[in-house]
Amino acid sequence: MPVQNADIAEIFLRTADLLEIQGANPFRVRAYRSAARTVSEHPHSLSALLLEGKRLPKLPGIGKDLAGKIEEIVETGACSALSELQREMPGELPELLKLAGLGPKKAAALHRELGVQSLSDLEAAAEAHRIRALKGFGPKSEEKLLRAIRRRLGGERRFGLRDAEQVAQSLIGWLKGTPGIGEVVAAGSYRRRLQTVGDLDILVTCERGEEAMKRFVEYDQVREIVARGETKSTVRLRSGLQVDLRVVPEQSYGAALHYFTGSKAHNIALRQMAVKKGLKLNEYGVFRDGERVGGVSEQEVFALAGLPYIEPELRENRGEIEAALQGMLPSLIEQGDILGDLHAHTRATDGRATLEQMAEGARKRGYRYLAITEHSRSLAMARGLDPERLRRQMEEIDRLNEKLGDFRIFKSIEVDILEDGSLDLPDDVLGELDFTVGAVHSRFNLSRQAQTERILRAMDNRFLNILAHPTGRLIGRREPYEIDMEKVVRGALERGCHLEINAQPDRLDLDDVHCRMAREMGVKLALSTDAHAPAEFDFMRFAVGQARRGWLARDDVLNTRSAADLLKLLKR
Ligand code: DGT
Ligand code: CA
Ligand code: CA
Numbered sequence: 001m002p003v004q005n006a007d008i009a010e011i012f013l014r015t016a017d018l019l020e021i022q023g024a025n026p027f028r029v030r031a032y033r034s035a036a037r038t039v040s041e042h043p044h045s046l047s048a049l050l051l052e053g054k055r056l057p058k059l060p061g062i063g064k065d066l067a068g069k070i071e072e073i074v075e076t077g078a079c080s081a082l083s084e085l086q087r088e089m090p091g092e093l094p095e096l097l098k099l100a101g102l103g104p105k106k107a108a109a110l111h112r113e114l115g116v117q118s119l120s121d122l123e124a125a126a127e128a129h130r131i132r133a134l135k136g137f138g139p140k141s142e143e144k145l146l147r148a149i150r151r152r153l154g155g156e157r158r159f160g161l162r163d164a165e166q167v168a169q170s171l172i173g174w175l176k177g178t179p180g181i182g183e184v185v186a187a188g189s190y191r192r193r194l195q196t197v198g199d200l201d202i203l204v205t206c207e208r209g210e211e212a213m214k215r216f217v218e219y220d221q222v223r224e225i226v227a228r229g230e231t232k233s234t235v236r237l238r239s240g241l242q243v244d245l246r247v248v249p250e251q252s253y254g255a256a257l258h259y260f261t262g263s264k265a266h267n268i269a270l271r272q273m274a275v276k277k278g279l280k281l282n283e284y285g286v287f288r289d290g291e292r293v294g295g296v297s298e299q300e301v302f303a304l305a306g307l308p309y310i311e312p313e314l315r316e317n318r319g320e321i322e323a324a325l326q327g328m329l330p331s332l333i334e335q336g337d338i339l340g341d342l343h344a345h346t347r348a349t350d351g352r353a354t355l356e357q358m359a360e361g362a363r364k365r366g367y368r369y370l371a372i373t374e375h376s377r378s379l380a381m382a383r384g385l386d387p388e389r390l391r392r393q394m395e396e397i398d399r400l401n402e403k404l405g406d407f408r409i410f411k412s413i414e415v416d417i418l419e420d421g422s423l424d425l426p427d428d429v430l431g432e433l434d435f436t437v438g439a440v441h442s443r444f445n446l447s448r449q450a451q452t453e454r455i456l457r458a459m460d461n462r463f464l465n466i467l468a469h470p471t472g473r474l475i476g477r478r479e480p481y482e483i484d485m486e487k488v489v490r491g492a493l494e495r496g497c498h499l500e501i502n503a504q505p506d507r508l509d510l511d512d513v514h515c516r517m518a519r520e521m522g523v524k525l526a527l528s529t530d531a532h533a534p535a536e537f538d539f540m541r542f543a544v545g546q547a548r549r550g551w552l553a554r555d556d557v558l559n560t561r562s563a564a565d566l567l568k569l570l571k572r
Helices: 005-022 026-041 046-051 064-076 080-088 104-114 119-127 139-153 161-175 209-217 250-261 264-276 298-304 320-325 355-364 387-404 448-460 485-495 512-521 534-549 563-570
Strands: 181-186 199-206 222-228 232-237 242-247 280-282 285-288 291-294 369-375 408-416 436-439 464-467 498-502 525-528
Touching: 005 026, 005 046, 005 064, 005 080, 005 104, 026 064, 046 064, 104 119, 119 139, 161 181, 161 199, 161 209, 161 242, 161 534, 181 250, 199 209, 199 250, 209 222, 209 232, 209 242, 250 264, 250 280, 250 285, 250 291, 250 298, 264 280, 264 320, 285 298, 291 298, 355 369, 355 387, 355 534, 369 387, 387 408, 448 464, 448 485, 485 498, 485 512, 498 534, 512 525, 512 534, 525 534
Parallel strands: 199 242, 369 408, 408 436, 436 464, 464 498, 498 525
Antiparallel strands: 181 199, 222 232, 232 242, 280 285, 285 291
């Protein structure tokens, strides 16, 4: 199997970790980390390029030395520089670096002085109170380490956006009841709409900060107060989710919101921009020669750095700052641009509402159309439709459409893509539909090549219009199946097929990086909820979040068009 960009990135990250423990030059460490990022986010497979005899493209931060290493990894599957480091250093040491409060120097000291090689070694040393005796450590940091180790050994947990949203909304509502409260906002990865959040970062302004802190720790879901201070407190909720609260002065609000929204990589890049303009940028404001020149709003922070406003979803240091400088930021899609939903089920298969209830639900949300896309017959568990039942549903849709006036129900299907890439229903039946959505629901374990070919073959069928949840992943539960997404996107482009962003919060499939790849390659996407009940139409916001993270504009999205234009666009 060819080496993937992610494999190369992983090798670079491991190298950076080990170099850091060794105390190597920080610039060298950083070079590896930034190269890892560049490679993993590069839309084309570098090994494919090299194997085709082409040269590596010019990549930012990847000079001769690193390019040589990429070639070596593609050729041999390994990197001798990393192997060398690994020989010098026992296995789990890099893991230690991921613990809160443990930098590379301390990790190295623990190894040198106490022979710590693994997390369990470290736990044993902490329990025996051998760590507090070391220089640079004390009883407090030993306790903190022990807590961090136990958390890690218990498995680090990230939370889905939907769970995070429920907590954030309820907690924000609670905090708004604080006397003298001003702004209350959730920043961090949550505001950037990352698919999962590690913790919530809430920011408030308040006449008297201690009032906000008091109210925060009194929230009824709090299980443990991890830290309580004047401007920052941390609690763990019953669900296990951790929340940071920060109280900031009004004049710092914009700078703090920007800082705590992150991402860290974006912050660092923006700070460097500011430095070039003779400015200092931090969470308290923007300063020139020690004097405050701004920071009350995010707009002001960006403007002082010489940039237009950059939307939170773009702040990943994936080229947004460069694009902003060149006036090339996309005008991102908004929820209000969406005119209908293109993937939904009813009680006829595994949905929980009738056709009429689903149509009514879509109409109530201001939509102009809704596609009904039941499962097809081979999905027996979901009572998938055979041609006869599908035709009965088409008649029912005709009758309803008569009554619905301006609103239109599209006749469609989520046809199963069989193992050999054929579709689960005959062409003449598919030909009677307005359009066809197709998806893989079985045989997730095919080889990368076989899975890719299976999907390309399915797209060869001129009736297939939209590939639903293209990677099949379930966040935190099922890995995406092996597939060459670049080939799939190119295949879609060549065939006039389209891809879906499935809005189910545990799918979010395509993800942000692949969305952006599709946009750059010129393939339009459907934002679809896969609703099994009317309430699930509201999942659209999650798809919109991922689309924005993938740099999509209104024009990149199919269901921003009128019904007539949509059908024209889908026609193959
Ligand atoms: P998460 O919680 O893992 O899903 O991701 P974030 O992005 O919410 O990260 P978190 O909660 O550790 O920190 C919130 C934001 O604070 C982060 O996005 C950027 C900012 N931040 C945190 N640590 C640093 C830092 O060392 N340097 C800079 N420049 N910013 C930081
Ligand atoms: Ca966070
Ligand atoms: Ca945090």
